[in-house]
Amino acid sequence: MSTFRFQALKEASSRKPVAVEELDKKSLIFGSNVFNDKAMRQFLTSEAYQAVKNAVQHGTKIDRRLADYIALGMKEWALSKGVTHYTHWFQPLTGTTAEKHDAFFETSFDGSDPVEKFGGSQLVQQEPDASSFPNGGIRNTFEARGYTAWDPTSPAFIFGTTLCIPTVFISYTGEALDYKTPLLRALHAIDQAATDVARYFDKNVKKVTPTLGWEQEYFLVDSALAASRPDILATGRTLLGHTSAKGQQLEDHYFGSIPTRVLNYMRDLENECMLLGIPVKTRHNEVAPNQFELAPIFEETNLAVDHNSLLMDVMQKVAERHYFKVLFHEKPFKGVNGSGKHNNWSLATDTGVNLLSPSKTPMSNLQFLTFFINTIKAVYNNEELVRASIASASNDHRLGANEAPPAIISVFIGQQLTKVLEELEGVSKGKLSPEEKTDLKLNVVGKLPDVFLDNTDRNRTSPFAFTGNKFEFRAVGSSANCANSMTILNTIVAKQLKDFKIEVDNLIETKDMKKDDAIFNVLREYIKQFKTILFEGDGYSEAWEQEAAKRGLSNHKTTPKALKAKVSKQALALFEEMGVMNHVEMEARYEIELEEYVKKIQIEGRVLGDIARNHVIPTAIRYQNTLIENVKGLKEIFGKEFETIGREQIGLIKEISEHIAAINAKVEEMTEERKNANELLEIEKQAEAYCEKVKPYFDVIRYHSDKLELLVDNEIWTLTKYRELLFTK
């Protein structure tokens, strides 16, 4: 008896929904575990409060004396809520969040005078053991240690009994070792560039803030069932498993009613989010069975990124209370839709205007067109970098898997805006006549409000789509830290806006053009240039791959190929120019991402080899032995006739042997290829070898194993099956 699988199934099917307390008014508890404006007003002196505000709004430094006061207030607030420990919370390049808890509790050195202490120095800076986080050789180069430093733009929060202080993680020589540092620099760069351009239209604009609204997709699997699958535990996905007879064909899961157990999980999770100030808004089923989505109200990008990272932690913790495991992997199940994390992105001014929202007046619509067109130009100029920003071993399974955006980056804008761009392309070179301007105002720019109506015209197959008042970057993977894609997107748009400003100013100064004329002239040239990146058709189709190749668009299907764009001359220069990352940081990140890729494939290869040999083959042999016994018995009873009577069984015995032999041989060969790959010294070569030499074995081994799953007696099959993983609610 394969006890583990059946025990797990028994456990899973006998679960009752875990009761969750319903909080009456969400708005009353929202952010009550966050050191937000309200808490700061209550616990800080007005001088200290103002210092934090200035740091958030204008990036001013907080001096040490004030840091002491802020720490004091923060501690008092935390103690009033039963907090005992504090931690610098940061996002190292491991892809998870990190924290090291210290107690507030201290004594003097002779053990007397026990007090709760927390001063400015503990708030501002800490020194985790940086050597255990990936650094891509930076520390070896500089022999520097890393430290964490308080990021006042993201408020401290309480989780459990710990005060968590969002921080950046940098080396002593100033290189970024985390996701947040480059993101903050990118946000600064786009603020400067976008503010300069926005001031063409409104002199009152002093700050532009990128906004981000992510949509998090995920799978839930019963924790007992997840524990019965070594592949899920070690890699977050199933490496084997025959597709279930019923999958998502009936399309009965999407927006269907949410099962009670799951609903209670979601409610519990939402309550936690409310306390943490994560403004979750929507929840629903997704396309695949046991797949769900959660989305918040959009926020300023730095905070939104922190909230997504925090959410992913909290989701897993709350899931434990409900006996679920959350799978963030982009493709946990073969033949079933994968998960993404759409990044909805826009730019907001401090005067309250969404720069990517068309509006009623011609002037503000010229502003809209300026930001809209510049964003497309930025993606066009840097399509390979955009592709690289979403590259990972797990996302490789999803991109181009006929249900997610392809590995080709294109931009969808809808019919209305396509028409508008066509008209703009026709504007005269040089100064525009008054008649032409009137015509533009009335017939082109004036028609923009219709875009709002057009916003239902959505193309779900596009990796980067305009959806009425924001761009939706859909190719981002569900397990990714959004900082990666957001750093790159904001940096390339910043660079583009900076160049745009130079071009327009140049026309105004040297060609004596009016501002509007200069803007129309530059935009017209952009539209002419970037046509190849615009695509309104079916992104999943074969035809698009061919068409994209003709257009010269890249189509990097694997991470090692896609990542190269991060260290191209163009990318290094761009990031250096925008002050986001220097070439040492860029190259370090490239290395880390390749290392991560190698490790992921290496682990998958090992786990697959183990399961194939320890689960699949022994089970197949046991079943084969039963068949052999059966055939022997038939021979005993029927003599020579057994060959006819036992034909099916004999056929099965042979078939099983063939699959076993194939699995054995392929596992052997794969192991050999792994050894070869491990011997390569350059990480680039190693990643390529894992991608091209090791990974292809996964499908072959899986093929034979999945065939065996169909042949072998269900009662002795040890690995929990797809139908059980996907349909147990």
Ligand code: ADP
């Ligand atoms: P869907 O794409 O699933 O149809 P919606 O279009 O309603 O969903 O919105 C998706 C997400 O877009 C939400 O999380 C929302 O917060 C976000 N969003 C809306 N406006 C903006 C904006 N100006 N900037 C960034 N994100 C936004």
Ligand code: MG
């Ligand atoms: Mg969406």
